[in-house]
Amino acid sequence: MPGTNLTRNEARTRAGLISDVSYAIELDLTTAAAGAPTFASTTVLTFAAEPGASTFADLIAASVREVTLNGKSLDPDSVYDGARIQLDGLAERNELRVVADCTYSRTGEGLHRSVDPADKETYLYTQFEVPDARRVFTTFEQPDLKAPFTFTVSAPARWVVISNSPTPEPTPYKGENGEELARWEFAPTERMSTYITAVVAGPYHVVTDVYEGPNGSYPLSLLCRPSLAEHLDTEDLFQVTKQGFELFERAFGTPYPFHKYDQAFVPEYNMGAMENAGCVTLRDEYIFRSRTTHAELESRANTVLHELAHMWFGDLVTMTWWDDLWLNESFAEWASHWAQVVATDKYNGAWTTFCNARKNWAYRQDQLPSTHPIAADMVDFHAVEVNFDGITYAKGASALRQLVAFVGEDTFIAALKEYFADHAFGNTELADLLKPLEKASGRDLDDWTERWLRTAGVNTLRADFTVDEAGAFKTFAIEQTAAAAFPVLRPHRLAVGLYRTTDAGLVRTERFEVDIDGPRTELAELIGAQQPDLVLLNDDDLTYAKIRLDERSRATLVDSIDQLPDSLARALAWGAAWDMTRDAEMPASQYVGMVLRGVRAETDLTGVRSLLGQATSAINSYAAPENRADLRTQYEQTLTELVAGAEAGSDHQLAFARAYIAGVFSAAGADQLAAWLDGRDLPAGLVVDNDLRWTLIVALSRLGRIDADGIEDELTRDTTITGQERAAQARAARPSAEAKAEAWQLAVESDDTPNETQFRTILGFQQPGQEELLRPYIGKYLAAAKDVYTRLGSSMGENVLVYLSPRNLPEDSTLEALTDWLDTEAESVDAPTLRYVGEARADLVRALDAQRRDAVG
8 A cells, every 4th residue: 555645647547436426414513622643534425436446545544443344244344454444345425434533633734723822712624635634534535526514513512614505503412521512514525526525613703795796695704813813904805705606707708616714814824725616714923913914804805705716626526537737826816906906996017016016937957957837747646736836827827828828818718618518516627628618719739838838947038139230130030949857848928118218217118019939030020110119028028938138138227127107017127037036047136236225216026025035036046145244234234225215104114114023144134123112113104013023023033133031922923723723833943052952843843833833933943143053953954864755744844945045155065965865865765855855956046157157137
């Protein structure tokens, strides 16, 4: 037996043997608040099968008390191996009953239990994607064996319990010791996959509303812990949700497929959110306790719309196997940004945000050795777990945006309507989507699909032109190249923008929308146009490609990027400069200077955050070591000026203040931060609220200005889970060997550290300027890498392998250590570990190349 893994071939075999599945699940959560390590789980699985066949059911449990197949009791020790229950001699119709004790989780996988220190109450929620429903009940853990699910949950009577079906009136009863308990008997769900089922339980705060639409009324609810209730922004959350409902029902031509829509904001959540059918879970950091920026509100709105889009893309119609995960995630990513632009008033700059942040994520991922096609080859669960990445989300959405430009938005939407109508509550593969797209567009999409969806890598586009004596283009072509490892050249529909310096700034005066393909495409339509100050390829961001700037365009942007009035054009220009920096074609020092000159004029707050983060990375990783101190001084001084010059109380002031706090290295700067924490010398309009206090605490800890006692004192002001997590981050940031050893033990060696506490500890551990303290951990990281993914689980193991990797020590010796380890251990470690360590090595190679480029100027 292959442990907890499941292969695609095994899933296909099982799907060929069984059908017509249904579940009845009973969960006893009555002792959760008392700290019991496990809960009772009873599953009755009914299904049809090929008579005489053998298969298996999936379950990961602390113990199995009973296994009964078709009325015959089976010995759990004989048929259960810790992950699978062997089922032999199946009948035409079968009933499997399993009684087990399953474990409450602290890793965010399965049934997670969290205790809020603010009220000492217990809060539960499930998280099942990819393969973790089996940690709560017995399953056939694969997406194509859809079934109705009937949940019955026993819990304290005062709790709120929700699931995929509408919440029934609970039946009260007395516990053995007189406790006030209740039983919630939910109606059967629609047919759905195991990974989108859910249960949320605890004394949650609930706010309700109703969406009234052309297809009927749907109850809406928002849930959070009572300690966050005063911060729950019900007006904005319900407004965005209703705007999404109205657009998606109309555009997709299919009514919302479930009976109600709950959005539960839950603690210690590993991801942004999860699209459980009618019962979405979201990380409760989206409930902002303190002053926040428009960019963060926009990001939250995008997540809300992303999960709502999944009710159609993923829940109503689900991929047959995880090879087509992109049919879920790429579409939801595209639909959420599209909906922000089309359906909302406040967040309609979403494509600029997408360009500034999400596409950079995709470009980075697509240049790592682990890159893969959008339609990936997911051979097993391990392959799936690591591919929730920038390719599956952002590159996939970019390809869809290119497809929309290729066939037209109306045609694209018409094809989606047919897709949902044909496959409602079913499973699909790529071909099932292509059929209505080809029908609606009249185009053969085989070639487009092969080159865009089934091949990896990103193309690079650059303009090649000559001009005559009068400065007009004599020739103009776009050259396309690809990485040697992925030599595919793709068709692109894109725009070429010509920008000229005017009294109104750097303004687009001409735009040409063209189709290109192959290594060189001549563009006759540009011949005769005057060479502008800026030639911007992929204007309006219609395709997915790195763009290169000609010499004049680059000089224009270095000096005048702040003169570009269009936010999307600026985002593309910033992206081109960042790509060139990462590819060692532009010195990191020049990029940092460009950011510090231009960011003051950036109107997109996501752009502000991304640019300052990228400038920090350029300083710490891509700048030559001999240039780093001067760049840090320049950064700190410029941010001081930006904070002082920003409008009082503005989003820009807050964004600049956060960046300044993180970028302080000088003693004078540390004194300034300490004064702000004490409420002294604050810029007008800047409020040091809970979140900004913790940002200051972490920075002062990094600088050695606050010790463990000072961090504990801060916890008396903030007794929440968030306070505990940020305190862990601050402790890990302290510049001492003892602090690092303590943090390492919590994050890597302990098996009972809560998931979000572990993540915050890891974020605090690696700090710029602490290289001497961190170098001894290169070897410890590589030793831990041998088993941490299996020992801590996929999510927390990934945290260690990615965020504790020594990519933040970009030195030749670090590269040599990782290279030697990969050469030695490649055959002995699991595939996810090999991927993450290999990615860290690739980042080091890139950083060292950039440092050499920066050294020569």
